[in-house]
Structure formats: C-alpha cells, structure tokens
Amino acid sequence: MGMPTKNHRIWVVGATGLVGRAILDILLNEWKVSPQQVECLASPRRAGHEFNFEGHIFKLHAPQPVLFNESEHHFVLLATDAEISREWVQFISHTHIDHKITNHIPHHVTIIDSSSAFRMTPEIPLIIAGINEAQLTPANHLVASPNCTTIGLLLGIHPFWKQLSVKRLFVSTYQAASGAGQRALEALASDLKSGGTDSNEYFPYPLANECIPEIGGFNDAGFTTEEMKVLQESHKILNTTIPIHVTCSRIPVAIGHSESVTLELAEPLTHESLTKVVQASTAPSVKISEPFSGSLPLQSVIHTDAVTLSRIRIHPTDPTFLHAWIQFDNIRIGAATNVCRIVQAMM
Ligand SMILES: NC(=O)c1ccc[n+]([C@@H]2O[C@H](COP(=O)([O-])OP(=O)(O)OC[C@H]3O[C@@H](n4cnc5c(N)ncnc54)[C@H](OP(=O)(O)O)[C@@H]3O)[C@@H](O)[C@H]2O)c1
Numbered sequence: 001m002g003m004p005t006k007n008h009r010i011w012v013v014g015a016t017g018l019v020g021r022a023i024l025d026i027l028l029n030e031w032k033v034s035p036q037q038v039e040c041l042a043s044p045r046r047a048g049h050e051f052n053f054e055g056h057i058f059k060l061h062a063p064q065p066v067l068f069n070e071s072e073h074h075f076v077l078l079a080t081d082a083e084i085s086r087e088w089v090q091f092i093s094h095t096h097i098d099h100k101i102t103n104h105i106p107h108h109v110t111i112i113d114s115s116s117a118f119r120m121t122p123e124i125p126l127i128i129a130g131i132n133e134a135q136l137t138p139a140n141h142l143v144a145s146p147n148c149t150t151i152g153l154l155l156g157i158h159p160f161w162k163q164l165s166v167k168r169l170f171v172s173t174y175q176a177a178s179g180a181g182q183r184a185l186e187a188l189a190s191d192l193k194s195g196g197t198d199s200n201e202y203f204p205y206p207l208a209n210e211c212i213p214e215i216g217g218f219n220d221a222g223f224t225t226e227e228m229k230v231l232q233e234s235h236k237i238l239n240t241t242i243p244i245h246v247t248c249s250r251i252p253v254a255i256g257h258s259e260s261v262t263l264e265l266a267e268p269l270t271h272e273s274l275t276k277v278v279q280a281s282t283a284p285s286v287k288i289s290e291p292f293s294g295s296l297p298l299q300s301v302i303h304t305d306a307v308t309l310s311r312i313r314i315h316p317t318d319p320t321f322l323h324a325w326i327q328f329d330n331i332r333i334g335a336a337t338n339v340c341r342i343v344q345a346m347m
Contacts, residue, residue, distance in 0.1 A: 002347025004033050009072045010343075013088055014079035015040035015058065016051055018182050019114055022336030023077055024053050031340075065091045074109045075343050079335070081181075082117040089117070089142065105141040112143050112342050114335050119144040119233055126236050128154055129341030130284035136345055143342055148334025149173055149226065149248065150233040152257055155307045155333070156326035159281035159288065164322075165266035166242060171230070173248045174258040175215060177207060179330045180250075188252060203250060213249040224248060255302050257334065259326040268319035278312065285333060288312070297327065305333045 004010060010027060014020040024040070027033045040051055040058035047062030063084075068074045076092060078085045086097055089111060093104035102123065105111060118124045125135050126144045128151055136143065145151075153171055160166065177188035184202035191198045196208030204214050216225025226248040234244055269277075271292065278288050289295040289310035297308040307328040315321035328334055 001341070001344040003031060003344065004037065004075075004347070006037070007072050008347075009037055009039065009069070009074045011039045011041065011066075011074060011076040012079065013041045013076060014084070015053070015060070016042040016046065016182075017079055018178055018185070018331050019079035019335040019339075020077075021053065022331045023079060023339060026336060026340045028053070028056060063087065063091065065094055068092075068106055068109050070108055072108070075346075076109060076111045077339050077343070078111060078113040078115060079339070080115060082115040085113045085115040085117040089113075102140075102142050107141070110141055110143070110343075110346055112145060112339050114145045114339055116147065116229060117144075118142060119146060119229075120236065126233060127338075127342050127345075128237055129338055129345060130155060131158060132237055133342065133345040136342070138346075140346070143346070145335065145338045145342060146233045146237065147226070147229045148179055148328075148330040149175065149257060149259070150230050150237070151334050151338055152307055152326055152328040152330070153230065153259055153261065154234060154237060155283065155285055156259065156309050156324070156328070157261060157263065158283040159277065159286060159309070160263055160322065160324075161238065162283070163277045163280060164263070164269075166263050167266055168243045168245070168264040169234075170245045170262040170264075171247075172260045173226075173230075173246070174211070174251045174253075174260075175226075175248060176253040176255050176257055176330055177203075177250065178255045179215075179257065179334075185254060188254065192252065207250060207252045209252065211249050211251050213247060215248045215250055255329060255331060256299060257328060257330045261324050261326060263322045263324075265320045265322060269314050269322060270319065271314070274312070274314060274322070301327050301329050303332065304329060305337045307333060 035056045041061045046060045051058045051060050095104045119126050178185045180202050187200040187202045191206050191208040196206045227246040230246045231244050285307050287306045287308045291312040311325035313323050
C-alpha cells in the first residue's frame with residue numbers, strides 16, 4: 001500500500017460533511033499529509049468561505065469545471081450525494097456522462113466516489129479494500145466505493161466466505177441515523193429532544209423511539225433502495241449470484257451500523273470446524289469474538305476501522321446454518337477508510 005508523496009494533490013469534495021471530515025481526519029491526522037497538498041470543496045453556498053478543520057484553514061472552492069495541473073497526480077475523493085458526484089465527474093472530464101465517461105478523465109486524475117452514482121456501472125470497479133482491490137489497474141480513473149451496509153457486511157462475513165461454501169445469505173440491518181448524512185444526524189438529535197414528534201425530510205417517520213424498516217423508497221416488489229443496493233453491490237463485488245435476503249432498518253442511534261447475518265452452508269459445521277475457521281481467519285479489519293460466547297464489543301467500534309464479528313453460533317437443530325452479529329462505524333470503515341485505502345491501493 002502506498003502513501004501520498006509531494007507529487008500528489010488530494011481534493012476532498014464534500015469536505016464539510018460526515019464522510020468528508022472523516023477523510024480529512026485520515027489524511028491529515030493519520031497519514032500526516034501536508035494541508036498544502038489538500039483542497040477542500042463543498043456546496044455552492046460556501047464557495048469562497050473558509051473551512052476550519054481542527055485548526056487547518058481551507059478556502060472552499062466553488063463547484064465548477066477544474067483544470068488539473070499536469071505536474072502532479074490528483075486524487076479527487078467524492079464524499080457527496082450521487083447527483084453531485086455525477087456533476088463533479090462531468091466537471092473533471094469536461095463532458096456529459098455517458099458509458100464512455102472514464103475515457104474523458106485526464107490521465108493524471110483518479111476519482112474515487114463514495115456515492116451510489118457509478119457503483120453498478122459495469123466498467124467501473126466497485127472496490128472494498130481487503131476484498132477485491134486486486135481488480136484495480138492503473139487504467140482505472142474512476143473507482144466506486146460501496147454502500148456502508150455492503151462494506152460492513154462483506155468485510156464481516158469475509159472469514160466465512162473465504163473458507164466455507166456459502167449457499168445463501170440472510171441479513172437484517174439496524175442502521176444509524178448518520179448513514180443518511182450530517183443533517184439526518186441533526187434531525188435525530190432534535191427528534192430525541194422533542195420525544196419523537198418532529199417529522200423531517202431525512203426519515204419517513206420520526207426516528208426517536210422507532211425502528212423503521214424503510215431506507216430509501218420501495219420498488220414495485222416491496223424492496224427498498226437500500227436493500228437492493230446491498231443485494232446488487234454484494235453480487236458485483238463477490239462475483240456471485242447466490243440468493244441474499246436483505247431487510248434494512250433505521251434505528252435511533254447516532255453512529256454505528258449493526259447487522260444480524262445467517263449463512264446457509266453447503267456442509268454442516270461442528271464446533272471444532274468453526275473454531276478452526278475463526279482461528280485461520282486473516283480478514284483485515286475484522287475483530288472476531290470467541291465463537292459460542294456472549295462477548296459483545298458493541299460501541300467499541302465507533303471512530304475505529306474495526307468490523308466486529310460476535311454472537312458466532314451454529315443453529316442448534318440444523319448445523320448448515322451459521323449465525324453472527326456484525327458491527328462497524330458506518331462513516332469510517334463504511335466509507336472514509338475504504339476510500340482512503342483505495343487511494344493507497346492505487347499509488
Ligand atoms: N454517512 C455514511 O455513513 C455514508 C457511508 C457510506 C457512503 N456514504 C455516501 O457518502 C456520500 C456523502 O455522505 P455524507 O454522509 O458525508 O453526507 P453529508 O454529511 O450530507 O455531506 C454532504 C457533503 O456534500 C457537500 N455538497 C453539497 N453540494 C455540493 C456541491 N454541489 N459540490 C460539492 N460539495 C457539495 C456538502 O457541503 P455543505 O456542507 O456546503 O452542504 C457536504 O460537505 C453520500 O453519497 C453517501 O451516500 C455515506
């Protein structure tokens with residue numbers, strides 16, 4: 001994995017948002033990138049304003065077509081909603097979005113997008129670092145990072161996916177308000193204060209005291225956008241078509257998604273074989289609790305890059321079913337860390 005050098009410039013688009021700030025935290029505090037090599041961008045209403053990130057002052061650029069200095073390699077990290085990401089790819093490529101958009105991105109620019117805009121475009125790689133970054137080549141100038149729920153799910157089941165033959169996957173999610181962005185987080189805070197009576201544009205119902213099984217709109221078959229994203233993105237990343245049964249819900253938690261997973265396996269498991277699988281796991285970022293134990297890492301994942309895998313157990317009457325519980329920070333490992341690890345993989 002590489003690290004930025006003096007010949008790299010990193011543009012964080014959506015720097016004032018949850019994912020953008022987490023990216024800045026990694027770049028400036030962990031990688032110690034010089035703030036002079038970082039450019040920050042936000043919505044037009046902030047153009048020209050100063051943005052203070054932990055004492056570093058950045059002048060926010062206006063969204064507009066950009067000419068990138070050829071003496072440097074530029075990484076443009078899009079931490080914006082899908083339609084804004086599309087707009088930015090057009091600004092960078094100086095053309096309209098079509099299926100050949102990647103041919104128009106300058107050779108000294110690499111874009112990594114955290115939104116859903118390009119995830120399912122066949123020629124654009126959809127990457128989870130630690131799972132399929134080997135697919136990346138220097139010819140990739142636009143790379144998509146998956147939905148946070150997909151990243152946590154696939155990193156969490158990785159030890160099992162690598163070592164066992166999985167026939168089918170069942171997942172139910174319990175997702176934090178911050179998965180919908182900074183303003184959704186603020187909406188939860190005001191909703192909790194008012195006791196769950198405030199309606200807002202970020203959740204379909206007041207979220208305080210509720211578990212809402214609706215994230216994104218419903219399709220004609222009764223599945224939500226979030227559920228379809230998890231299904232389709234998982235199939236693309238794992239290069240599989242196994243049935244994945246997903247139900248997504250939003251809960252009144254600020255940060256940290258939880259997922260209950262059940263894997264149907266081709267062969268029955270024993271306590272001994274499961275223990276061996278867990279011991280042999282080399283999955284990056286995954287912290288595995290002792291199988292069959294009640295050890296619960298819970299909020300220890302917040303502000304970290306860990307995906308915790310706990311409550312690991314075999315079904316008492318059918319040992320071809322394996323159950324587990326996954327938890328992770330949706331903003332860090334669910335978005336910002338993955339974007340930054342893709343940058344490293346491309347250096
Ligand atoms: N939150 C998560 O857990 C998570 C996880 C995985 C993926 N994602 C994806 O990551 C993206 C960002 O999510 P987020 O949670 O960080 O959202 P957010 O907190 O709402 O932040 C959105 C950012 O976009 C900026 N923006 C708005 N219009 C813009 C424009 N025209 N040009 C440049 N910047 C513009 C906003 O600037 P202002 O401050 O000026 O409005 C803000 O900085 C989304 O696509 C989301 O689906 C989020």
